Amino acid sequence: MTATSTNNPSPGIEPDGPDLPAETRSRSAARAGALAMLPLLAGYCPFALVIGATVAAHGDRLAGWAGSWLIYGGSAHLATLRTLDDAGPVIAILTGLLINARLVIYSASLARRWPAQPRWFRVAAAGLIIDPTWALAERHGEHCTDLAAQRRYFVAAGLTLGAGWSATIAIGALAGGHVAWLDLDIVVPLCLLALVGAGLRNRGARTVIVVAAAAAVLTADWPAGSGLLIAVAAGAVTGLICDRRDSS
Amino acid sequence: MTWFVVLAVGLGSFVFRLGPLLVLHRRPLNDTGDRLVRHAGAAAITALIVLSTKHSATGGQVIPTVLAIAVAIVLAARQASMVRLVLCGGSIYACSAIALTVLSR
Numbered sequence: 001m002t003a004t005s006t007n008n009p010s011p012g013i014e015p016d017g018p019d020l021p022a023e024t025r026s027r028s029a030a031r032a033g034a035l036a037m038l039p040l041l042a043g044y045c046p047f048a049l050v051i052g053a054t055v056a057a058h059g060d061r062l063a064g065w066a067g068s069w070l071i072y073g074g075s076a077h078l079a080t081l082r083t084l085d086d087a088g089p090v091i092a093i094l095t096g097l098l099i100n101a102r103l104v105i106y107s108a109s110l111a112r113r114w115p116a117q118p119r120w121f122r123v124a125a126a127g128l129i130i131d132p133t134w135a136l137a138e139r140h141g142e143h144c145t146d147l148a149a150q151r152r153y154f155v156a157a158g159l160t161l162g163a164g165w166s167a168t169i170a171i172g173a174l175a176g177g178h179v180a181w182l183d184l185d186i187v188v189p190l191c192l193l194a195l196v197g198a199g200l201r202n203r204g205a206r207t208v209i210v211v212a213a214a215a216a217v218l219t220a221d222w223p224a225g226s227g228l229l230i231a232v233a234a235g236a237v238t239g240l241i242c243d244r245r246d247s248s
Numbered sequence: 249m250t251w252f253v254v255l256a257v258g259l260g261s262f263v264f265r266l267g268p269l270l271v272l273h274r275r276p277l278n279d280t281g282d283r284l285v286r287h288a289g290a291a292a293i294t295a296l297i298v299l300s301t302k303h304s305a306t307g308g309q310v311i312p313t314v315l316a317i318a319v320a321i322v323l324a325a326r327q328a329s330m331v332r333l334v335l336c337g338g339s340i341y342a343c344s345a346i347a348l349t350v351l352s353r
Contacts, residue, residue: 043330046338063250070258075296080257081250089253096257102292103264108285111272122273126266131293183345186313188300190320190330190337196293197324197333205290212291216298228295235291236284243283 029149033136033156040132041164043194046187047074048165052172053184054081061173068166073130074188076100098226105232106134113141114150121151128158135195204242211238309345316341 051074055064058081071077080096106129114122136157137150144150199205212235219227277285305313320337328336 039329039331043334046334058250060250063254066251067254067258070254071261072258073261075300076257076261080253084250084253089249092253093256093260096253097260097264099296100257100261100264102289102296103261104268105285105288105292107265107268108272108277108281109289111268112277112282112285114269115273115276119270119273122269123266126269127262129265131296134289183309183341185300185304186309186316186341187334187338189297189304189317190334192293192297192300193317193320193324193337194328194330194333196290196297198327199290200321200325201327205287208287208290209294212294213298216295217302220299220302228292228299231295231298232288232291235294236288239287239291240280240284 027152029144029146030152030156033140033153034160036136036140036153037132037157037160040136040191040194041161043187043191044074044132044161044165045168046184047191048168049172049175050184050188051078051081052169052174053176054078055169055173056176058085065166065170065173068169069162071096071100072127072162072165073100073103074165078188099228101229102232103129106131110134110137113137116147117151125151125154125158128155128162130158130161131192131195132161133158204239204246207242208235208239211235309341311348312341312344315344 048068051068052065055061055067058064064081067077067080071080076096076099079099080092083095084092107126110125110129111122114125117125133154137154140153141150144153196205196209199209212231215234216227216231219230221227222230301313301317316337319340320333323333323336
């Protein structure tokens with residue numbers, strides 16, 4: 001995510017106006033969080049339908065649907081269910097965990113934004129950390145320094161995503177094979193592209209994206225999502241090298 | 249069995265989410281670690297894009313997938329919204345898939 005100017009905050013992100021009473025500021029932060037998540041949620045709905053259709057095809061619909069809150073990550077959820085059918089439970093668990101290993105990065109990133117947040121919030125918010133909530137929290141944190149507003153913004157965004165996500169997966173699971181003809185798999189990369197799109201305009205971030213993409217292509221056939229970790233490492237190291245080159 | 253797998257992945261994922269928030273609260277990252285984490289986030293999403301694109305293309309729709317992703321990359325670079333990306337990319341995918349089906353007859 002690239003930094004945006006303080007004078008030109010991103011849509012749906014309200015700066016912490018010092019003139020507003022604290023309660024009003026927090027309420028507006030919650031509203032801003034929910035509103036900022038809505039367009040992302042609309043984009044993710046077809047992705048959730050894909051998962052719902054997979055849940056329906058899998059058999060145990062309730063357990064498959066429960067992953068919408070328990071796993072709370074579309075790629076890991078989808079890969080876990082597909083691998084469970086194809087390769088058994090051990091490989092399915094390994095695959096899901098490897099794909100969600102990137103959450104360590106998001107969490108570490110948010111830890112540096114939330115050093116002064118209370119422990120209860122960090123424990124509660126941990127369950128809502130995923131690509132879009134991380135992206136929104138990072139952008140919001142660049143403009144808002146009010147801790148209560150940050151909390152309300154993040155929780156509202158996370159719950160909005162979770163409620164819509166879970167409901168859409170349920171619809172997909174109930175519709176079952178009726179949505180299979182739509183061939184919705186393409187929406188998964190389209191949704192994710194929107195999250196890194198801003199980085200394509202920045203030279204350093206663009207290099208990270210290109211290197212990570214190349215590494216992911218080369219390791220795409222590696223077992224259980226291990227190639228994903230190689231791609232993450234390659235992109236992160238490349239980013240550091242670019243930063244050092246730019247600063248020297 | 250599905251419950252066990254979903255619970256195991258969910259629990260592991262929660263540990264991934266919570267661990268850094270608790271550990272790095274006491275010992276913040278230095279500047280290098282901070283930048284490493286930032287780049288790794290973008291790299292993780294990029295890798296997921298590649299893997300999901302490959303999955304979409306393996307259904308036999310290689311050309312529609314490539315066209316849709318190419319257009320979506322241009323739109324993403326122009327900071328188009330996710331809804332617009334999905335609508336434009338999805339439309340191009342659908343149109344090219346239909347065109348290829350018609351041409352192959």
